[in-house]
Amino acid sequence: xxxxxxxxxxSGTRFWPASRAAQPKQLLQLAGPRTLLQATVDRLDGxxxxxxxxxxxxxxxxxxVRQQLPEVPESGLVGEPCKxxxxxxxxxxxxxxxxxxxxxxxxxxxxxxxxxPAAAFRDAIRQAAALVDEDPARLVTFGIKPTYxxxxxxxxxxxxxxPGAGAAVHRVARFKEKPPAAVAAEYLAAGTYLWNxxxxxxxxxxxxxxxxxxxxxxxxxLHAIVAAWDGPDRATVFAREFAAIRGISIDYAVLEHAHDVxxxxxxxxxxxxxxxxxxxxxxxxxxxxxxxxxxHLAIDSVRTIIHADGDHLVVTxxxxxxxxxxxxxxxxxxxxxxxxxxRRVVAELEKRGWREFL
Amino acid sequence: xxxxxxxxxxSGTRFWPASRAAQPKQLLQLAGPRTLLQATVDRLDGxxxxxxxxxxxxxxxxxxVRQQLPEVPESGLVGEPCKxxxxxxxxxxxxxxxxxxxxxxxxxxxxxxxxxPAAAFRDAIRQAAALVDEDPARLVTFGIKPTYxxxxxxxxxxxxxxPGAGAAVHRVARFKEKPPAAVAAEYLAAGTYLWNxxxxxxxxxxxxxxxxxxxxxxxxxLHAIVAAWDGPDRATVFAREFAAIRGISIDYAVLEHAHDVxxxxxxxxxxxxxxxxxxxxxxxxxxxxxxxxxxHLAIDSVRTIIHADGDHLVVTxxxxxxxxxxxxxxxxxxxxxxxxxxRRVVAELEKRGWREFL
Numbered sequence: 001x002x003x004x005x006x007x008x009x010x011s012g013t014r015f016w017p018a019s020r021a022a023q024p025k026q027l028l029q030l031a032g033p034r035t036l037l038q039a040t041v042d043r044l045d046g047x048x049x050x051x052x053x054x055x056x057x058x059x060x061x062x063x064x065v066r067q068q069l070p071e072v073p074e075s076g077l078v079g080e081p082c083k084x085x086x087x088x089x090x091x092x093x094x095x096x097x098x099x100x101x102x103x104x105x106x107x108x109x110x111x112x113x114x115x116x117p118a119a120a121f122r123d124a125i126r127q128a129a130a131l132v133d134e135d136p137a138r139l140v141t142f143g144i145k146p147t148y149x150x151x152x153x154x155x156x157x158x159x160x161x162x163p164g165a166g167a168a169v170h171r172v173a174r175f176k177e178k179p180p181a182a183v184a185a186e187y188l189a190a191g192t193y194l195w196n197x198x199x200x201x202x203x204x205x206x207x208x209x210x211x212x213x214x215x216x217x218x219x220x221x222l223h224a225i226v227a228a229w230d231g232p233d234r235a236t237v238f239a240r241e242f243a244a245i246r247g248i249s250i251d252y253a254v255l256e257h258a259h260d261v262x263x264x265x266x267x268x269x270x271x272x273x274x275x276x277x278x279x280x281x282x283x284x285x286x287x288x289x290x291x292x293x294x295x296h297l298a299i300d301s302v303r304t305i306i307h308a309d310g311d312h313l314v315v316t317x318x319x320x321x322x323x324x325x326x327x328x329x330x331x332x333x334x335x336x337x338x339x340x341x342x343r344r345v346v347a348e349l350e351k352r353g354w355r356e357f358l
Numbered sequence: 359x360x361x362x363x364x365x366x367x368x369s370g371t372r373f374w375p376a377s378r379a380a381q382p383k384q385l386l387q388l389a390g391p392r393t394l395l396q397a398t399v400d401r402l403d404g405x406x407x408x409x410x411x412x413x414x415x416x417x418x419x420x421x422x423v424r425q426q427l428p429e430v431p432e433s434g435l436v437g438e439p440c441k442x443x444x445x446x447x448x449x450x451x452x453x454x455x456x457x458x459x460x461x462x463x464x465x466x467x468x469x470x471x472x473x474x475p476a477a478a479f480r481d482a483i484r485q486a487a488a489l490v491d492e493d494p495a496r497l498v499t500f501g502i503k504p505t506y507x508x509x510x511x512x513x514x515x516x517x518x519x520x521p522g523a524g525a526a527v528h529r530v531a532r533f534k535e536k537p538p539a540a541v542a543a544e545y546l547a548a549g550t551y552l553w554n555x556x557x558x559x560x561x562x563x564x565x566x567x568x569x570x571x572x573x574x575x576x577x578x579x580l581h582a583i584v585a586a587w588d589g590p591d592r593a594t595v596f597a598r599e600f601a602a603i604r605g606i607s608i609d610y611a612v613l614e615h616a617h618d619v620x621x622x623x624x625x626x627x628x629x630x631x632x633x634x635x636x637x638x639x640x641x642x643x644x645x646x647x648x649x650x651x652x653x654h655l656a657i658d659s660v661r662t663i664i665h666a667d668g669d670h671l672v673v674t675x676x677x678x679x680x681x682x683x684x685x686x687x688x689x690x691x692x693x694x695x696x697x698x699x700x701r702r703v704v705a706e707l708e709k710r711g712w713r714e715f716l
Contacts, residue, residue, distance in 0.1 A: 017673070297710075299702060311687070313715055315375070315703050318693030329669070331684055333691050335676030344657060345673050352655075357671055 002129050003104050003204075004048050005093040008037055008057040008065060008111035009080055013346040014275050017330035018307055021358050026112040027064055030273060031282040037111045038068055043118040047125060048107075054097065055111070056080060056089050081239040086198075087253035088218055088245045091211045094204040095226045104204040105129050108250075113197070113272050114282055120268040128201035128264055131165065139210070139255060140201040141172065143194025143263045144270045149184035152274060154196040154251065156263045172261040175251055194263060197270055200250070210254045218253075221245045275339045276305050276323050294326070305336070330357050360487050361462050361562075362406050363451040366395055366415040366423060366469035367438055371704040372633050375688035376665055379716050384470035385422055388631060389640040395469045396426055401476040405483060406465075412455065413469070414438060414447050439597040444556075445611035446576055446603045449569045452562040453584045463487050464565070466558040466608075471630050472640055478626040486559035486622055489523065497568070497613060498559040499530065501552025501621045502628045507542035510632060512554040512609065514621045523620075530619040533609055552621060555628055558608070568612045576611070579603045633697045634663050634681050652684070663694070688715050 012025040019025050026037040034042060037055075044053060050071050057065045059079035066077060078096070080089065090108055097104045107125045115121050128140040143156045159173030175196065179187060187193035211219045221241040228237035255261055271278055280291035290298055294308030301316040308314045308326040316324060321336045332345065349357050370383040377383050384395040392400060395413075402411060408429050415423045417437035424435060436454070438447065448466055455462045465483045473479050486498040501514045517531030533554065537545060545551035569577045579599040586595035613619055629636055638649035648656055652666030659674040666672045666684040674682060679694045690703065707715050 017671075297703070297706060297712075299699065299706065300696065308689075313375075313688040313712070315688065315690045316692070317690070317699060317703065318696035319691060322691070324689075324691050326689055330671040330673065331666075331682075331689060332673045332675065333677060333680070333682050334674070338658065338676035341657065341675060345655065345675065348655060348657065354671070 001052065001101050001104055002048050002125075003052045003054065003097045003101070003106050004044055005090065005097075005106050005108045006037070006040055006053065006055045006111045007086060007089055007108065007198075008040075008055050008061070009083065009089065010110070010112055011058070011083070012112070013343045015325075016342055016346050017327045017332055017357065018309075018325050022060070023064065024061070024112075025273070026110075027061070027068060030279050031114050035068055036113070036273070037065065039114070040109065040111045041069055041072065043115060043121055045118075047122040051076070054078060054093050056093055057111075058083065080242060081235075082243050083247065084242060084245050085247040086250045087211065087215060087248045088222065088242065090200075090207060090250050091215070091219060091222045092225060092242075094207050094211075095222055096229065098204040098208065099226065099229075102205065105132050106200075106202060106204050106207070108200040108202075110198050110272075113270060116269045118268075124264060124267055125201060127166075127169075128262075131162075131169065131262060131264075132201055132203055132206075135260070136203045136206055137260045138202065139206065139258050139261045141255065141261060141263050142197045142199040142266045144197050144266050146188050146193065146195055149181060149188045150195065151178060151181055151184050153272070154178055155184075155187050155193045156196050158192045158194065158263060158265075162262060168265040168267065170263050170265075172255075172263050175256045194265060196251070197266060197272075199266075207250075207254065210258060214257060215248065215253050218245050218248070275342065276307070276325070277336065277339055279307075280305050303336070359410065359459050359462055360406050360483075361410045361412065361455045361459065361464050362402055363448065363455075363464050363466045364395070364398055364411065364413045364469045365444060365447055365466065365556075366398075366413050366419070367441065367447065368468070368470055369416070369441070370470070371701045373683075374700055374704050375685045375690055375715065376667075376683050380418070381422065382419070382470075383631070384468075385419070385426060388637050389472050393426055394471070394631070395423065397472070398467065398469045399427055399430065401473060401479055403476075405480040409434070412436060412451050414451055415469075416441065438600060439593075440601050441605065442600060442603050443605040444608040445569065445573060445606045446580065446600065448558075448565060448608050449573075449577060449580045450583060450600075452565050452569075453580055454587065456562040456566065457584065457587075460563065462562040463490050464558075464560060464562050466560075468556050468630075471555070471628060473629075474627045482622060482625050483559060485524075485527075486620075489520075489527065489620060489622075490559055490561055490564075493618070494561045494564055495618045496560065497564065497616050497619045499613065499619060499621045500555045500557040500624045502555050502624050504546050504551065504553055507539060507546045508553065509536060509539055509542050511630070512536055513542075513545050513551045514554050516550045516552065516621060516623075520620060526623040526625065528621050528623075530613075530621050533614045552623060554609070555624060555630075557624075565608075565612065568616060572615055573606065573611050576603050576606070633700070634665070634683070635694065635697055637665075638663050661694070 008026050029035050053076050056078045059081050062079040132138050155176040157173040158170035160171045162169040224241045225238050283291050285291045289303035292306045295313045296306045297315045299317040301319040304319045304322045306314050306324050323334045325332045366384050387393050411434050414436045417439050420437040513534040515531040516528035518529050520527040582599045583596050641649050643649045647661035650664045653671045654664045655673045657675040659677040662677045662680045664682050681692045683690045
C-alpha cells in the first residue's frame with residue numbers, strides 16, 4: 001500500500017523575519033492562503049487516505065503542525081527530539097510504517113516546496129509506485145528539468161532510458177553536488193541533468209535494507225526507538241537514541257551508493273521557494289512589478305516585494321527592487337540584490353544574543 | 359514684563375508616520391530625549407518664570423501638551439477650537455496677557471524648531487525686549503543667516519542698520535515670500551537677506567493696535583472671546599468667535615505693512631527641522647553615515663535614517679540613502695531623495711479614507 005512521508009522539520013532562515021525558529025518556512029502562507037505544509041497535504045487528496053500520511057517534524061513544532069493539520073490523525077505526527085538530517089528521518093518513518101504494512105511503498109517528500117498542478121504530481125507518484133511494484137529493489141527519485149544554471153541545487157545525471165517506461169524515466173548515472181556557476185552552465189547545456197527535488201518513492205523494506213547495509217549504527221538506534229514506540233518510554237528512548245545518531249542525508253547515506261536508482265523527470269511545475277523572489281514569482285506582481293501581501297501603499301515604487309503581517313500599513317516611496325518584510329516585532333528592509341544574505345541576519349542575531357528575534 | 363507665547367498648534371505631515379494628527383512634530387522626540395515643545399519650554403529657564411509662558415495649541419492636543427508640560431500652569435495652556443493661522447493666535451495671546459499686564463512685552467516663537475545654545479537665544483530675546491522698551495512702537499523679528507539657497511523659507515531683506523544697536527540689528531527693508539531657486543541664490547549671494555525664523559518680540563499693546571488697524575474684524579472676534587474668558591461660556595464663545603475669524607498669518611496681516619520693523623540677526627544656531635535629513639543633521643551619524651533611533655541592525659547599509667518606536671527591531675541590508683520609520687501601526691520606507699514627498703503620503707491616505715493612519 002502507498003504511504004506518504006512528509007519531511008517537515010526544516011528550520012530555514014531565508015524568510016526572516018517572517019520565518020522564525022518557532023515558525024519556519026513550511027508553516028507560513030508564502031504562496032497562498034494555505035501554508036506550504038497544508039498545501040503539501042492538500043496535494044495528496046485522492047492519492048492516499050489521511051491515515052496513510054506520516055508527518056515528521058521537530059518536536060518543538062508539533063503543536064503548530066497539529067493545529068495546521070487537524071485532518072491528520074495524531075499517530076501520523078512524529079516530532080524528532082533533535083535535528084539529524086534526512087536519512088534518520090526517512091529510516092524511522094520506514095520502520096514505523098513497516099510495522100503495520102511490511103510491503104508498504106513510501107513516497108517521501110519535503111513540506112516546503114510549491115508543486116502544481118497537483119493532479120500531475122499524484123500521477124507521477126503513482127507512476128513511480130508502479131515502477132517500484134514492478135521491481136521492489138528500485139529506488140525512484142524525481143528530477144526537475146533545469147531552467148537556469150542554478151548553483152543552489154544538487155543535480156541528477158540521467159543515464160540509460162528505462163525500456164518500456166516512457167520517455168521520462170531513466171537510470172541515474174550519477175548524483176552531483178551543488179555545482180559552481182560554470183559547471184551548472186555545462187549541466188544546463190548538456191540537457192541530461194535534472195535538479196534533485198528531494199522527492200523519493202521506494203519500498204519501506206528496500207530503504208531499510210539499504211540503511212542496514214550502509215548505515216547499520218543508525219538503523220540500530222532507529223530499531224531501538226521503534227521497539228519502545230508503543231510503550232511508556234517512547235519519549236525517553238526516542239530522545240536518547242535519536243541524539244546518538246550521526247546526522248546524514250539520504251543522498252549521501254544511500255542514493256549515491258545504490259545501483260538500482262531511477263529518476264523520473266517531473267511532469268509538474270516545481271519551485272523550492274528559496275527566497276522572496278521565488279515567492280514573488282509564485283504570487284505574481286502588479287503593473288509596477290510590486291508583489292504585495294498585506295496592507296500597502298506604493299508611491300513611485302517598482303519591483304518591490306512587500307510582506308506585512310496583520311493590519312500594519314507599509315508605505316513605500318521611491319523604492320526600486322527592494323524587499324520589505326514586516327512582522328509584529330521585527331522588520332527587514334533589504335535591497336533585493338542582497339536576498340541571498342538574509343541568512344546573515346539570523347547569524348548576526350545569534351551572535352548578538354538577540355534570541356527573542358530568532 | 360516679558361511674557362513668552364509659544365505657538366504649538368502645528369500639524370505638520372513631513373514626519374509621517376512618526377507624526378500624526380494627534381501627535382504632531384512638536385510633540386515628538388525628534389532631536390533628543392525631550393520633545394521639541396519641551397525643549398522650547400526648557401530653553402526659557404532663566405528668561406521668564408513659568409507663570410509667564412502661554413502655550414497656544416489646538417484644542418484636541420491639549421491633553422498631550424498638558425502631559426508633556428506639567429510645569430506650565432493650566433492658565434498657561436490655550437487650545438484653539440480650530441486652525442486660523444498665526445495672526446489670530448498671536449492677537450488672542452496678546453489680549454489675554456494684556457488683561458493682567460497692559461505693558462507686557464511678548465516674545466512669540468514656534469514650538470518645533472531646534473535652537474542652540476539656549477543662553478544665546480535668551481540673550482537675543484533680552485536684547486530684542488530692550489529694543490522694544492526703548493521704543494514701544496517697534497516690532498522685532500529674528501532672521502537667520504542663510505547657509506544655502508533655501509526655497510522653503512520666507513526671507514527678510516535687511517535695510518539700514520539701527521544706529522547704536524550693534525551690528526546685528528537692522529531695519530527691515532522688505533519681507534520676501536518663499537523664493538524660487540534662482541531668486542534664493544541671488545538672496546544668498548547678496549548677503550543682506552535672512553531667513554524669517556518666525557520669532558517675534560513686541561509690546562502686546564503694539565501688536566493689538568496693529569491688528570486694530572489692519573484686521574479690525576479679527577480683533578473684534580478676539581475681544582469677544584476674551585470678554586467671555588473667565589465666565590461659564592468661554593468654550594462656546596471661543597468656538598463660535600474663533601471659527602468666524604478669517605485665518606491669516608501675522609506676516610501678511612501686520613508685518614509686511616508695518617513701518618517700524620527691526621530684524622535681529624540671530625546669534626544662535628537654528629534649524630526648523632523640516633524633514634528627516636534635518637533630524638539626521640541634529641542627531642549626527644555613525645561611521646557608515648547611518649542615523650538611528652531605536653533598535654537597529656545594519657548590514658551593508660549606509661547613509662540611512664532609521665527611526666523605530668519601542669522595542670521593534672529594524673534590520674536593513676544593502677540600503678543606501680534610505681529612510682525607514684517604524685511605528686506601532688504603520689511603517690514608511692522611502693528613498694531619501696523623496697523626503698520632500700512625505701506629505702504626499704498623508705494626502706494619499708486622506709484620499710483613500712484611511713483615517714486611522716492620519
